Amino acid sequence: MAISVTGLRRSYGDQLVLDGIDLEVPEGTVFSLLGPNGAGKTTMVQILSTLIGADAGEVRVGGHDVAAEPDRVRAAIGVTGQFSAVDDLLTGAENLRLMADLNHLPRVEGRRRVAELLERFGLDEAAGKVAVLYSGGMRRRLDLAMSLIGDPRVIFLDEPTTGLDPRSRRDMWQIVRDLAGRGVTIFLTTQYLEEADQLADRIALLDHGRLVAEGSPAELKRLVPGGHVELRFADEQALAAAAAVLGVAPDEESLVLKVPGDGHVRTLKALLDRLDAEAVEVDGLSVHTPDLDDVFLAVTA
Amino acid sequence: MTTYAVRDSTTMLRRQLRHLSRNLSTILMLLAVPIIFLLMFVYVLGGTLGDGLSGGGRRAYVNYVTPGILLITIASAIQGTTISVAMDMTGGIIARFRTMAVARASVLTGHVLGSVLQTLMQLIVVLGVAVLVGFRPDATAAEWLATAGLLLAATFALVWLAVAMGLATKTVEAASNLPTPLLLLPLFGSGFVPPESLPAGLRQFAEYQPFTPIMETLRGLLLGTPIGASAAVAFGWCGAIALTGYVWAKWLYNRDRTR
Numbered sequence: 001m002a003i004s005v006t007g008l009r010r011s012y013g014d015q016l017v018l019d020g021i022d023l024e025v026p027e028g029t030v031f032s033l034l035g036p037n038g039a040g041k042t043t044m045v046q047i048l049s050t051l052i053g054a055d056a057g058e059v060r061v062g063g064h065d066v067a068a069e070p071d072r073v074r075a076a077i078g079v080t081g082q083f084s085a086v087d088d089l090l091t092g093a094e095n096l097r098l099m100a101d102l103n104h105l106p107r108v109e110g111r112r113r114v115a116e117l118l119e120r121f122g123l124d125e126a127a128g129k130v131a132v133l134y135s136g137g138m139r140r141r142l143d144l145a146m147s148l149i150g151d152p153r154v155i156f157l158d159e160p161t162t163g164l165d166p167r168s169r170r171d172m173w174q175i176v177r178d179l180a181g182r183g184v185t186i187f188l189t190t191q192y193l194e195e196a197d198q199l200a201d202r203i204a205l206l207d208h209g210r211l212v213a214e215g216s217p218a219e220l221k222r223l224v225p226g227g228h229v230e231l232r233f234a235d236e237q238a239l240a241a242a243a244a245v246l247g248v249a250p251d252e253e254s255l256v257l258k259v260p261g262d263g264h265v266r267t268l269k270a271l272l273d274r275l276d277a278e279a280v281e282v283d284g285l286s287v288h289t290p291d292l293d294d295v296f297l298a299v300t301a
Numbered sequence: 302m303t304t305y306a307v308r309d310s311t312t313m314l315r316r317q318l319r320h321l322s323r324n325l326s327t328i329l330m331l332l333a334v335p336i337i338f339l340l341m342f343v344y345v346l347g348g349t350l351g352d353g354l355s356g357g358g359r360r361a362y363v364n365y366v367t368p369g370i371l372l373i374t375i376a377s378a379i380q381g382t383t384i385s386v387a388m389d390m391t392g393g394i395i396a397r398f399r400t401m402a403v404a405r406a407s408v409l410t411g412h413v414l415g416s417v418l419q420t421l422m423q424l425i426v427v428l429g430v431a432v433l434v435g436f437r438p439d440a441t442a443a444e445w446l447a448t449a450g451l452l453l454a455a456t457f458a459l460v461w462l463a464v465a466m467g468l469a470t471k472t473v474e475a476a477s478n479l480p481t482p483l484l485l486l487p488l489f490g491s492g493f494v495p496p497e498s499l500p501a502g503l504r505q506f507a508e509y510q511p512f513t514p515i516m517e518t519l520r521g522l523l524l525g526t527p528i529g530a531s532a533a534v535a536f537g538w539c540g541a542i543a544l545t546g547y548v549w550a551k552w553l554y555n556r557d558r559t560r
Contacts, residue, residue, distance in 0.1 A: 049400045050399070050400060051396060051399055051400055071402045072402075074400055074401050074402040074403075075402040077400065079396075079397065079400045081393055081396060081397075085392070085393030085394050085396055085397035086393075086394065087316070087394050088392070089319070089320050089323045089324070090316070090319060090320075090323075094319060098312065098316055099401075101308075101312040101315075102309060102312055102398070102401055102403050103401070104305060104308065130323065146397070147397075150401075
């Protein structure tokens with residue numbers, strides 16, 4: 001396991017922020033912690049990345065206990081926070097070189113890594129500009145590149161796309177996918193359901209300091225009813241005929257029939273075959289699976 | 302991680318020196334303070350003050366005021382230290398350093414070494430300006446060496462204090478104001494007029510505050526006035542201030558800032 005957490009508790013004063021968290025993240029997978037603002041996501045990342053201590057529970061990252069061997073953990077991880085942790089007064093290249101030095105890389109190796117990362121993150125042109133002049137997306141990319149200098153096995157991304165424009169967000173997603181493709185374990189927090197859905201192998205929903213649901217995106221979606229196939233018809237006769245065949249109450253105003261179902265190809269085909277057999281003409285069709293928004297609203301309500 | 306303590310501290314020092322090179326306007330501002338004090342006291346007030354002191358006029362007053370101006374130089378320079386420490390602490394970069402296998406103290410060591418170098422350079426510039434406006438020390442090589450040693454000790458002590466102040470403040474704005482009283486300390490000491498000329502309460506303060514023995518020792522070394530016990534007291538104060546600043550800074554730095 002890249003990350004394993006048992007019985008983790010943490011409070012600020014008398015406010016309990018994390019209330020008995022258990023989770024495991026296998027190596028080489030993308031795990032997403034999803035939750036609204038104030039759910040405890042950042043606190044979770046701060047504890048996993050040795051920034052703050054836990055009040056109770058056992059936390060192991062990269063095979064080491066965060067309380068007993070923080071430096072071993074630190075050597076194995078990279079952290080990119082919600083607010084960019086770049087040195088504004090240094091250029092992009094200098095920021096990366098600083099990280100290479102602090103990772104104790106030999107000079108030549110360090111230079112090579114810096115050049116490689118500048119290119120990979122599309123920062124070569126801006127390499128000589130001080131970071132304070134960078135756009136939001138560039139800062140975030142530099143921030144992530146700085147986390148990668150030491151070739152970490154586990155990467156924490158705390159809301160990596162918050163505040164980014166859609167294009168920069170997609171760039172960031174592609175970078176995360178590339179990292180995952182290289183076998184790096186990724187622990188991602190986000191408040192965007194779409195982001196977790198796009199990137200994560202497993203998702204846990206955090207609400208008021210507790211994990212309220214956990215599973216693959218598909219498993220989570222299955223938790224909520226509401227999946228249906230929407231059939232549209234050209235006229236009321238066709239609608240009525242279809243309603244009779246399928247035994248579903250029609251919506252006469254919009255000429256639409258909502259048939260409960262999961263939208264799998266096989267059930268879809270069976271459905272259309274039945275209509276075909278009765279010579280009912282279908283004008284249009286769309287499949288609605290519940291998205292993570294539905295899941296989130298259902299489990300946190 | 303003690304094996305990397307030296308390497309990490311050097312890295313952090315390099316970072317500070319780069320910051321300095323990007324922050325020349327700030328350095329010029331910090332440098333302007335003692336120079337304005339010097340020019341104002343020498344050219345506006347110096348004639349009268351010098352006459353009152355020894356009958357030597359402006360020429361005598363330049364010599365009298367320069368040791369105080371040197372301490373104002375240090376007090377001004379360390380405002381930059383407090384600001385840059387506070388900027389580090391309020392920004393995200395410190396969190397990044399803390400999640401890396403980096404010698405913990407290296408961040409502070411980098412600030413201290415960088416600030417000491419910066420302050421020493423400013424001292425040299427201000428000393429140069431003082432000579433230009435008529436400062437004529439009669440120190441021997443050994444006395445110059447002792448002067449350098451005392452200025453270094455005072456700088457080191459006040460820089461640690463400034464680092465602690467930078468850690469203690471929550472905003473950069475507050476950090477820039479915190480060391481300001483130190484700028485005025487030479488005025489309420491023997492920096493600009495002899496303490497004997499001050500009214501009773503102020504005189505006691507002037508005689509027992511840390512800057513006075515430092516200024517008296519500098520004056521003795523550079524101009525041959527009697528030093529007496531001032532040297533021992535001066536180094537004692539430097540040691541005490543350095544230790545206080547160091548312990549305070551360490552405590553602030555190691556505490557869990559999120560609690």
